[in-house]
Structure formats: C-alpha cells, structure tokens
Amino acid sequence: MPTSPPPSAPSGPGSPRDVPPAPGQLPLDPDALPGPIRDELLAPDPVAIDTAAEELKDGLNRCPKCGASDIRQKPGSDLLICLYCRHEWQGERVEEAFGLGEGIDRLRGTVIASGARDIDAGSAALVSFKCAGCGAEVTVNTEAGMTARCHWCRHVFGVNEQIVNGAVPDAVLPFHIKKEDAVARIRQFVDKRRLFALKEFKEQFTPENVTGVYLPYMIVDANARAEVAGYGEIETRRYTRGSGNDKKTYYDADVYAVERQVSFTVDDLPLESSRSRGNLDTRVNTNNIINAILPFDTKNAVKWNASYLSGFSSEKRDLDVAQLMPVLDDQLLSIARAQVEGSVRRYDRGVRWEEEAIDVRGSRWVAMYLPVWLYSYHQPGPNGGMLHYIAVNGRTGETMGSIPIQHWKLLLAALAAGTVLEALAIWIVGHT
Amino acid sequence: MSDDSALWLLLGPAGAAGFYWAMYRYYRNTDKSHAFERETRVEAQPITGSDRKVDTIIGTRETRIRGDNVDAYRQRVRRVRISGDGGSEDDG
Numbered sequence: 001m002p003t004s005p006p007p008s009a010p011s012g013p014g015s016p017r018d019v020p021p022a023p024g025q026l027p028l029d030p031d032a033l034p035g036p037i038r039d040e041l042l043a044p045d046p047v048a049i050d051t052a053a054e055e056l057k058d059g060l061n062r063c064p065k066c067g068a069s070d071i072r073q074k075p076g077s078d079l080l081i082c083l084y085c086r087h088e089w090q091g092e093r094v095e096e097a098f099g100l101g102e103g104i105d106r107l108r109g110t111v112i113a114s115g116a117r118d119i120d121a122g123s124a125a126l127v128s129f130k131c132a133g134c135g136a137e138v139t140v141n142t143e144a145g146m147t148a149r150c151h152w153c154r155h156v157f158g159v160n161e162q163i164v165n166g167a168v169p170d171a172v173l174p175f176h177i178k179k180e181d182a183v184a185r186i187r188q189f190v191d192k193r194r195l196f197a198l199k200e201f202k203e204q205f206t207p208e209n210v211t212g213v214y215l216p217y218m219i220v221d222a223n224a225r226a227e228v229a230g231y232g233e234i235e236t237r238r239y240t241r242g243s244g245n246d247k248k249t250y251y252d253a254d255v256y257a258v259e260r261q262v263s264f265t266v267d268d269l270p271l272e273s274s275r276s277r278g279n280l281d282t283r284v285n286t287n288n289i290i291n292a293i294l295p296f297d298t299k300n301a302v303k304w305n306a307s308y309l310s311g312f313s314s315e316k317r318d319l320d321v322a323q324l325m326p327v328l329d330d331q332l333l334s335i336a337r338a339q340v341e342g343s344v345r346r347y348d349r350g351v352r353w354e355e356e357a358i359d360v361r362g363s364r365w366v367a368m369y370l371p372v373w374l375y376s377y378h379q380p381g382p383n384g385g386m387l388h389y390i391a392v393n394g395r396t397g398e399t400m401g402s403i404p405i406q407h408w409k410l411l412l413a414a415l416a417a418g419t420v421l422e423a424l425a426i427w428i429v430g431h432t
Numbered sequence: 433m434s435d436d437s438a439l440w441l442l443l444g445p446a447g448a449a450g451f452y453w454a455m456y457r458y459y460r461n462t463d464k465s466h467a468f469e470r471e472t473r474v475e476a477q478p479i480t481g482s483d484r485k486v487d488t489i490i491g492t493r494e495t496r497i498r499g500d501n502v503d504a505y506r507q508r509v510r511r512v513r514i515s516g517d518g519g520s521e522d523d524g
Contacts, residue, residue: 018465105521251493255486255489258481262477264476294468339474339479344482349495352500356509356510401461418447425441425442
C-alpha cells in the first residue's frame with residue numbers, strides 16, 4: 001500500500017485510466033459458481049431511469065399559476081404547458097435561458113458563465129445576512145449548505161446572488177429521486193454483495209443515513225480537432241511450424257503508418273470542480289464511485305435558486321476553469337481516440353498510437369450543482385483507512401458503490417475454488 | 433512430465449487468483465468510472481487520414497502489434513502540437 005497519493009494520475013488496470021467495462025459485464029461465468037455466489041451475482045441491479053423519458057423533462061418545476069406539477073413541454077416550442085390548468089409559460093431551464101447546447105460548432109475561445117468565474121481566494125466561505133424579519137445576523141456556511149434559518153424568527157435565507165467564493169453556480173439540477181427510493185436502491189445494491197462483505201459493514205449498515213448532497217461540477221461544451229498518429233498491422237499469413245508439442249504459430253504482417261484527424265463537438269461533458277472529488281485514485285479513495293454515476297440529464301437544469309438546496313447539503317467548488325483545462329484536454333483526447341477507432345478496424349493486428357494532438361477551438365463552461373445521494377462507511381485501517389461510498393444519481397437513480405471486503409473469507413473461497421480446479425487438473429494429468 | 437501437464441497444474445492457482453480478482457472488482461467496483469467516451473453526446477465530422485505501408489514483418493510469434501492501444505482510449509501517448517493550420521479547414 002502506498003503511503004501518500006502519487007503525484008501523477010494512477011494508471012493501469014483497476015484505475016479510472018482504464019476504460020470502464022460495458023454495463024453487466026463480469027469476467028466470471030455465474031453458472032460455473034456455487035449457488036449462493038451465483039444468486040448474488042444474478043440478482044437484479046437497481047434500475048436506472050432513462051432520462052430521455054418525457055415525464056422527466058419538467059424537472060421539479062411547478063405551474064406558476066396553479067402549482068400543479070403535471071407539466072409538459074408544448075410540442076414544437078420552448079413553452080411549457082400545465083396539463084391541469086392549460087397555463088403556458090417559458091421554462092426556466094438554463095439550456096434555453098443561456099442558449100447552451102446551441103452553436104457548439106461555432107464556439108471560439110473560452111466562454112465562461114458568470115457562476116463559473118475564477119474563485120477569489122480572499123472571499124470567505126461564511127456569508128452573513130441581516131434578517132429581514134427581525135434584524136438579527138444570520139450566517140450561512142457555504143462550505144456545507146446554501147440556506148440557513150434565522151434562529152430568532154425562523155425566517156429561511158438562501159444565498160442567491162453570485163458571490164466570488166465559488167459557492168453559487170449558474171444552475172442547479174434538482175433532486176428527482178426521493179430519499180425512500182435512494183434507500184431502496186442502496187439496499188438492493190448491497191444485498192447483491194453480502195457474502196464477502198466486511199462483517200462490521202453489514203452490522204452497521206443503515207441506508208436510512210443516506211444524505212442528499214449537491215456536488216459542484218463544470219458542464220463543458222467544446223469544439224475541438226484532434227490528430228493521432230501511429231502504426232497498424234494487417235495479418236497477411238498465418239502458419240504453424242514444428243510438430244507435436246513443439247508446434248508453434250507464426251504470423252506475417254504488413255506494417256502501415258496510420259494518421260487520423262477528426263473534428264468534433266462535445267455537448268455537456270461533466271467535470272468534477274472540487275479538488276478532492278476530482279482525485280480518482282482508487283488506492284486511496286472511492287471517488288470513482290461518484291464519478292461512475294455520471295452523466296446527469298443536465299439539459300433539464302434550472303437557473304440557480306437556493307431554495308432548491310434547503311434540506312440538502314452542498315459542497316463548494318474550489319477549482320477554476322484554467323485548472324480544469326488539462327482535464328478537459330485529456331477527456332477530449334480520449335473521446336477522439338474512441339471516435340477514430342472505427343476507422344482503423346481493418347488493422348486486424350491492432351494499432352499502436354504513438355502521437356496525439358488536440359486543439360480546443362472553443363469551450364463553454366457552466367458551473368452546476370448536481371444531486372447525489374451518498375451513503376458512506378469508513379473502514380478503519382492504515383493511513384486513515386478507506387471511506388467507502390455508495391452513490392445514487394439523484395436524477396436517474398443509477399447506483400454504484402464500493403463494499404468493503406472481508407478478506408480472509410474471500411481468500412478462503414478463492415483457495416477452495418483453486419483446490420477444486422487443481423484436483424481436476426491432477427485428475428486430467430493422471431489420465432492423459 | 434511434459435510441458436502440457438505442467439500447464440494443467442497451473443489451473444488451480446490461476447483459478448484461485450482469477451476468482452479473487454473478479455469478486456474483488458464486483459464488490460469494490462474499482463474499475464468503474466464515468467464512461468464519457470460513449471455516454472457524452474459527440475458529433476464528429478467525417479474522419480480523415482492517411483495510411484502508408486512502411487514495412488513487412490515475416491514470421492513473428494506475437495498475435496497483436498506490440499503496444500496495441502487502439503481501445504485503451506485513456507492511455508495517453510506523446511503529445512504533439514497540431515500539425516494543420518488549426519483553422520476551420522474541412523477536408524473531405
């Protein structure tokens with residue numbers, strides 16, 4: 001175990017540098033495993049809602065006239081229509097209000113929305129108000145929340161004007177998944193992973209303690225051009241030499257110098273804008289779990305209003321656009337490499353890319369709070385132990401988690417599996 | 433004992449390690465992260481490029497090109513500056 005986080009991003013299998021497997025993939029065949037393990041593996045996963053669904057398009061907006069929430073987009077227009085009183089009005093979605101999602105191909109330079117401006121280092125996290133009801137001083141600690149109640153007259157305050165400490169974003173995506181739903185999903189997720197889970201974790205498991213947190217993200221639209229160069233090989237002949245046990249396969253191949261260029265636009269790429277959340281080193285933290293429940297239906301985000309945050313906690317943004325630029329470059333390069341993959345299929349022996357270049361012609365940055373239900377368990381251990389998260393996407397319900405393992409139990413099961421296989425191998429060797 | 437039977441005897445240790453590794457990932461999900469390559473809306477213009485035959489290999493025993501990284505999108509390679517004019521040329 002390393003004693004401190006490494007300076008560079010972790011790489012290799014098991015790190016977020018690894019392209020994640022497609023959903024539902026498992027390297028083991030569940031049918032070949034004993035009953036209890038198979039049952040766990042085959043139990044259903046918590047269902048994630050398809051955010052393209054029409055009924056989610058309303059966010060948490062209510063009809064300003066009658067308060068009903070049965071609201072639909074009027075087909076063919078930007079208008080929203082209340083299905084109860086037929087009132088029509090312009091939605092408060094930032095997508096339309098700020099013209100996001102349009103003209104990405106014409107973006108030039110770096111466009112930064114007002115809530116995504118650089119953080120002023122001198123600005124404090126504490127914001128105080130004079131209560132309009134009774135005149136008392138009320139303080140809001142923006143490190144952890146955006147609303148506070150005056151303890152004299154019970155008046156509720158929200159931080160609504162944009163201050164330069166990074167706590168007020170441009171937009172917020174309200175919670176859609178209710179707490180009971182999140183609890184049920186977490187329980188379902190953990191029930192699929194009980195056999196080898198840490199005993200203390202199972203004993204202390206109380207999903208009701210899940211908390212709703214608004215986490216800070218930068219939602220980026222970008223317009224870029226990428227170039228990659230390397231070598232590819234096409235197999236021309238395959239033959240075997242030798243006989244019996246010395247039979248060996250040989251290949252002949254043609255080597256090509258391959259170059260590819262692609263121009264592309266990316267719509268609503270979410271980047272963690274909190275320094276600690278952006279560290280995805282799986283050896284020291286489980287932030288990759290929160291990263292894995294992305295993306296959100298950011299198209300439905302509404303203009304910032306602190307009242308969405310009452311009852312939830314929030315984390316403050318502490319990274320500026322300039323600090324996130326390298327992350328954007330990196331992800332755009334990955335996207336470009338994924339895009340060109342289809343054009344090099346004829347190289348059946350693979351391609352080794354050796355050089356890559358990216359030119360971000362234009363990008364647009366919007367600061368947004370995204371809703372996440374977080375359950376955490378602290379596993380004691382060396383170097384402060386490990387904080388395990390189970391996270392539920394507050395919009396789609398996508399659930400991911402890290403369950404601490406009872407190592408001796410898993411080791412024992414692995415040894416048992418190995419012994420059975422070894423016995424089989426000895427039997428085969430003895431009979432051939 | 434032949435090479436083949438020695439290989440068979442590795443089945444036990446390999447199976448144990450494989451089982452441990454697979455279950456570890458299933459519980460800890462250390463391999464999961466946001467699959468932005470396929471979950472983000474990307475609109476790409478037609479891909480352009482060139483392919484030039486530079487060499488022929490005869491009788492190699494390797495099944496793939498050495499250092500194959502065609503599907504390891506996130507593995508960064510040497511960064512160079514963009515070669516074109518960087519402008520809005522749309523070559524077909």
